[in-house]
Amino acid sequence: MVKDDQVRFIRFQKSAENKQREEISGDSEKDKMGNELPELRSIRFPRHPGVSVAVCEYFSEAAEVCLVRHHNPPKTVFSIDCCGAKAERELLWKAPDETAQRAHNNRDDATRDAAYIVSLSIMDKELGMVAISRTDTRTGSDYYIGMPGSLDLEEAYRLEISGVDQGDGSAIKKRLREKEVQARRGDSSLPAYACVVGFREASALMSLVEDD
Numbered sequence: 130m131v132k133d134d135q136v137r138f139i140r141f142q143k144s145a146e147n148k149q150r151e152e153i154s155g156d157s158e159k160d161k162m163g164n165e166l167p168e169l170r171s172i173r174f175p176r177h178p179g180v181s182v183a184v185c186e187y188f189s190e191a192a193e194v195c196l197v198r199h200h201n202p203p204k205t206v207f208s209i210d211c212c213g214a215k216a217e218r219e220l221l222w223k224a225p226d227e228t229a230q231r232a233h234n235n236r237d238d239a240t241r242d243a244a245y246i247v248s249l250s251i252m253d254k255e256l257g258m259v260a261i262s263r264t265d266t267r268t269g270s271d272y273y274i275g276m277p278g279s280l281d282l283e284e285a286y287r288l289e290i291s292g293v294d295q296g297d298g299s300a301i302k303k304r305l306r307e308k309e310v311q312a313r314r315g316d317s318s319l320p321a322y323a324c325v326v327g328f329r330e331a332s333a334l335m336s337l338v339e340d341d
């Protein structure tokens with residue numbers, strides 16, 4: 130990382146350490162929320178400035194279509210590995226109607242769009258970070274993310290996202306390595322996370338992308 134990115138990362142590490150201490154003492158908001166991931170339809174403006182209400186609804190529908198292929202509502206327990214910190218989180222969802230299933234009948238597109246909203250929910254829960262904006266092409270990522278209330282892209286992190294429909298744990302790990310490479314090669318000096326969501330496996334892997 131360049132020097133400015135190192136400073137931002139150190140600050141973020143300190144913030145994460147403080148949150149961890151709060152969780153241990155039982156005083157954090159996360160403890161109050163329990164083990165549930167934020168509801169998919171809450172991943173939108175105003176908390177997530179980079180996700181409009183319409184986009185949130187579209188992605189949430191896609192997620193429900195992907196989930197119903199392999200699981201039953203009203204909830205699915207996801208196994209999450211966030212930069213080495215493991216957790217089991219419940220995701221609440223509802224069965225999509227026939228119209229939603231027809232609208233998201235392209236499996237590849239639905240898996241991609243579903244992974245966007247589930248990844249952002251995971252980032253919100255595990256790191257307290259929110260979507261600031263979609264990224265432009267060639268950045269090696271999909272979203273700029275940061276702390277709530279910040280719209281400063283110079284202080285943001287990049288987030289590269291991918292979804293796996295049928296693959297097992299090995300396929301999810303392989304995809305994560307591919308996404309890390311993509312983020313490294315992006316035309317941006319901002320630090321990056323990569324996140325891969327496996328829908329059949331009900332699991333997600335997330336990593337902080339390191340320089341070669």
